Amino acid sequence: MAIKSLDELKKIREASLKKVNLRETGEAVGEIPEILVGMATCGIAAGARETFAALLEAIEAEGLEVRLVQVGCLGYCHSEPTVQVNVPGSEPVIYGNVDAAMAKEIVKKHLKDGEMLQDNVLINTFAKA
Amino acid sequence: MSKVRSHILVCGGTGCVASQSEDIIKNLEKEIAKIGYQDEVKVVKTGCFGFCGQGPIVKIQPDNVIYVMVKPEDTEEIVAEHIVKGRKVERLLYDEPVLQQKVEMHHDMPFYKKQYRIALRNCGLINPEDINEYIAFQGYQALGNALTEMTPQETTQIIKDSGLRGRGGGGFPTGLKWELASKSVSDKKYVVCNADEGDPGAFMDRSILEGDPHSVIEAMAVCGYCIGADEGLVYIRAEYPLAIHRLEIALAQAREMGLLGKNIFGTDFSFDIKLKLGAGAFVCGEETALIHSMEGMRGEPTKKPPYPAVEGFNKKPTNVNNVETYANIAPILLKGAEWFSSIGTENSKGTKVFALAGKINNVGLVEVPMGITLREIIYDIGGGIRDGKAFKAVQTGGPSGGVITVADLDTPIDYDNLKAIGSMMGSGGMIVMDEDNCMVNISKFYLDFTKDESCGKCTPCRVGTKRMLEILERITEGEGHPGDIEKLQQLGAAIKDTALCGLGQTAPNPVLSTIHFFREEYEEHINEKYCRTGECKALTKYEIIADKCVGCTACARVCPVGAISGKVKEAHLIDQATCISCGACYDKCRFEAIRRP
Ligand SMILES: Cc1cc2nc3c(=O)[nH]c(=O)nc-3n(C[C@H](O)[C@H](O)[C@H](O)COP(=O)(O)O)c2cc1C
Ligand code: SF4
Ligand code: SF4
Ligand code: SF4
Numbered sequence: 001m002a003i004k005s006l007d008e009l010k011k012i013r014e015a016s017l018k019k020v021n022l023r024e025t026g027e028a029v030g031e032i033p034e035i036l037v038g039m040a041t042c043g044i045a046a047g048a049r050e051t052f053a054a055l056l057e058a059i060e061a062e063g064l065e066v067r068l069v070q071v072g073c074l075g076y077c078h079s080e081p082t083v084q085v086n087v088p089g090s091e092p093v094i095y096g097n098v099d100a101a102m103a104k105e106i107v108k109k110h111l112k113d114g115e116m117l118q119d120n121v122l123i124n125t126f127a128k129a
Numbered sequence: 130m131s132k133v134r135s136h137i138l139v140c141g142g143t144g145c146v147a148s149q150s151e152d153i154i155k156n157l158e159k160e161i162a163k164i165g166y167q168d169e170v171k172v173v174k175t176g177c178f179g180f181c182g183q184g185p186i187v188k189i190q191p192d193n194v195i196y197v198m199v200k201p202e203d204t205e206e207i208v209a210e211h212i213v214k215g216r217k218v219e220r221l222l223y224d225e226p227v228l229q230q231k232v233e234m235h236h237d238m239p240f241y242k243k244q245y246r247i248a249l250r251n252c253g254l255i256n257p258e259d260i261n262e263y264i265a266f267q268g269y270q271a272l273g274n275a276l277t278e279m280t281p282q283e284t285t286q287i288i289k290d291s292g293l294r295g296r297g298g299g300g301f302p303t304g305l306k307w308e309l310a311s312k313s314v315s316d317k318k319y320v321v322c323n324a325d326e327g328d329p330g331a332f333m334d335r336s337i338l339e340g341d342p343h344s345v346i347e348a349m350a351v352c353g354y355c356i357g358a359d360e361g362l363v364y365i366r367a368e369y370p371l372a373i374h375r376l377e378i379a380l381a382q383a384r385e386m387g388l389l390g391k392n393i394f395g396t397d398f399s400f401d402i403k404l405k406l407g408a409g410a411f412v413c414g415e416e417t418a419l420i421h422s423m424e425g426m427r428g429e430p431t432k433k434p435p436y437p438a439v440e441g442f443n444k445k446p447t448n449v450n451n452v453e454t455y456a457n458i459a460p461i462l463l464k465g466a467e468w469f470s471s472i473g474t475e476n477s478k479g480t481k482v483f484a485l486a487g488k489i490n491n492v493g494l495v496e497v498p499m500g501i502t503l504r505e506i507i508y509d510i511g512g513g514i515r516d517g518k519a520f521k522a523v524q525t526g527g528p529s530g531g532v533i534t535v536a537d538l539d540t541p542i543d544y545d546n547l548k549a550i551g552s553m554m555g556s557g558g559m560i561v562m563d564e565d566n567c568m569v570n571i572s573k574f575y576l577d578f579t580k581d582e583s584c585g586k587c588t589p590c591r592v593g594t595k596r597m598l599e600i601l602e603r604i605t606e607g608e609g610h611p612g613d614i615e616k617l618q619q620l621g622a623a624i625k626d627t628a629l630c631g632l633g634q635t636a637p638n639p640v641l642s643t644i645h646f647f648r649e650e651y652e653e654h655i656n657e658k659y660c661r662t663g664e665c666k667a668l669t670k671y672e673i674i675a676d677k678c679v680g681c682t683a684c685a686r687v688c689p690v691g692a693i694s695g696k697v698k699e700a701h702l703i704d705q706a707t708c709i710s711c712g713a714c715y716d717k718c719r720f721e722a723i724r725r726p
């Protein structure tokens with residue numbers, strides 16, 4: 001669809017906004033959880049592809065409904081691959097050094113049982129324009 | 130009707146939950162119920178406040194008072210004192226050790242803004258392959274506003290007023306550059322994005338293109354509107370396949386949505402973008418060489434003037450900006466010039482993205498306001514030097530820059546200050562070095578790089594960098610002789626004065642800067658044939674410091690080749706011709722009397 005005016009841009013924005021609100025505030029009604037995987041060059045070099053595949057596999061195995069999204073660099077190159085878990089109604093959680101085994105753990109513990117994996121949590125260190 | 134007069138916000142962020150904020154909520158609710166205030170005071174769990182280091186955080190509204198490091202057992206006092214009697218609980222207020230001053234207002238907390246993401250605002254937050262997600266975070270709004278509500282002059286003026294300067298290294302004011310290009314009269318003009326990113330150790334531009342390609346595309350279209358161009362070109366190195374792939378997807382989606390192409394937003398402005406792949410030569414990042422390379426010629430610089438704004442690609446007026454420069458454009462237009470110029474220092478506005486690498490704990494990308502100190506970047510954000518080693522220096526500006534030393538840890542970082550101390554902002558590579566890094570070796574590394582990358586067009590750079598490198602190689606191999614330092618300085622100054630382009634003009638910088646700050650290391654290499662860090666393998670030698678040696682003979686007994694001689698209770702000596710540098714003696718000596726290479 002071609003956007004021909006500011007109003008049309010606004011419509012698309014509003015339609016997409018619900019989907020992404022979850023990431024910033026954890027506020028989204030009736031939305032399903034989502035997992036963001038940092039897949040810039042450095043993430044991929046650190047094994048993010050395997051992490052992504054493992055997440056996909058685990059989500060299917062557990063029969064969960066989750067949106068799996070690839071995103072760019074969060075800046076935590078020292079802890080790649082990074083994975084952000086956004087569950088509606090709670091603050092986004094960022095995990096570092098997520099290999100395939102831990103990816104499965106995240107799906108099982110965090111998404112299914114609602115338990116955070118405390119040892120691998122990265123703290124968000126920036127404010128955003 | 131609601132009778133709520135006060136809200137107690139408790140941080141439910143990851144960090145705070147980990148430090149018991151759930152219990153705090155429970156206790157607060159209990160305390161409030163005890164005194165029967167449950168209809169007037171509500172306890173609310175919120176998202177991360179951004180001060181996780183001081184968590185758990187409790188904020189009381191409408192009083193706007195923040196309590197930090199609150200423990201579950203503190204809740205009784207908070208309710209009894211603050212809620213009932215209206216008195217603040219002093220001991221829980223935020224205590225800034227440096228200012229020794231209690232700050233209550235949320236936004237006054239100094240460490241809150243250490244990192245501020247403008248150029249990287251969407252990186253890691255949106256799916257770069259889905260234009261809808263970019264639009265959800267106000268994407269293409271700046272372009273739409275400009276096209277439908279502002280003239281090109283008004284738009285350019287906002288960029289001028291913002292104080293934005295080029296992030297590719299030179300630091301030229303961006304608005305002024307656009308204005309110059311807009312004033313050039315021509316039937317055809319071009320907007321170019323420099324994504325060559327040749328500085329070894331830098332990857333800011335790659336991360337932006339991989340994480341948020343639309344931010345660059347939108348800004349290039351805005352630039353096209355401002356200068357009167359209908360065509361954009363991104364010059365990107367072929368070694369960035371993922372960035373290229375995501376850019377291609379982004380361009381296709383933008384075209385499909387009519388955000389590139391003919392009559393954008395229903396106006397008569399048309400604009401489209403093509404990619405030009407480069408082979409990854411450092412010199413091709415220099416704008417005139419880049420333009421020649423795009424024209425299909427050798428990537429060699431030519432003299433300026435004429436500047437690209439007057440005569441660039443295909444001899445037409447061309448505006449060249451860096452990736453990160455473009456990534457700042459949309460937020461400036463959306464939030465205004467005043468907002469942007471309120472961040473940073475007098476002559477350097479906004480933020481800068483740095484790629485932190487080397488001997489630092491948190492290797493990664495950071496975006497910080499201009500004027501931050503190196504100490505804050507290294508210790509507060511970077512988590513300090515690896516393995517608890519001592520900080521020695523940071524190289525900024527890559528092969529064109531120089532070192533910043535301990536003496537300048539507290540100098541605010543901006544274009545002018547870095548220049549004043551003999552380094553430069555550069556594109557944002559920041560290589561952190563510790564006590565184990567040899568400064569002569571580092572300058573040799575960079576010179577080796579520039580010598581290889583010199584295009585060979587002019588003699589001072591082609592021959593001069595080679596001669597300088599030869600001297601440095603001699604020095605690091607123990608063949609240096611007195612006068613070498615002066616020769617390097619002379620040669621360096623001559624190259625800087627006579628080279629044609631920025632590559633040659635800045636190539637001697639790493640050498641000159643390390644001589645300036647670490648001359649004694651050069652002298653040790655030359656006069657004592659000694660490298661204190663051990664990085665120069667030819668100069669590694671173990672030595673006994675006579676003053677510290679007590680003559681215990683432990684080292685002599687452990688030496689596998691019998692290189693150590695000396696009488697009991699007298700200073701020992703290592704015969705350098707016999708020593709095989711195994712290090713056994715060093716490990717054995719309990720008196721720190723052996724100097725390690
Ligand atoms: C040897 C050399 C290499 C350069 N490499 C780059 C580069 O990789 N990326 C870049 O944006 N600018 C590079 N520049 C600076 C460009 O010539 C030009 O100043 C810049 O792209 C202008 O954009 P800005 O004003 O947005 O910074 C280089 C300059 C020289 C002399
Ligand atoms: S200074 Fe070096 S890179 Fe620049 S034109 Fe001369 S030889 Fe080429
Ligand atoms: S071990 Fe140390 S103190 Fe003992 S003789 Fe050797 S250098 Fe001297
Ligand atoms: S380094 Fe090894 S070979 Fe050299 S003096 Fe010490 S023990 Fe002997």
Ligand code: FES
Nearest residue numbers: 042073075076077
């Ligand atoms: S690319 Fe992901 S943190 Fe660096």
Ligand code: FES
Nearest residue numbers: 140142144145181
């Ligand atoms: S988790 Fe509480 S301030 Fe960040």
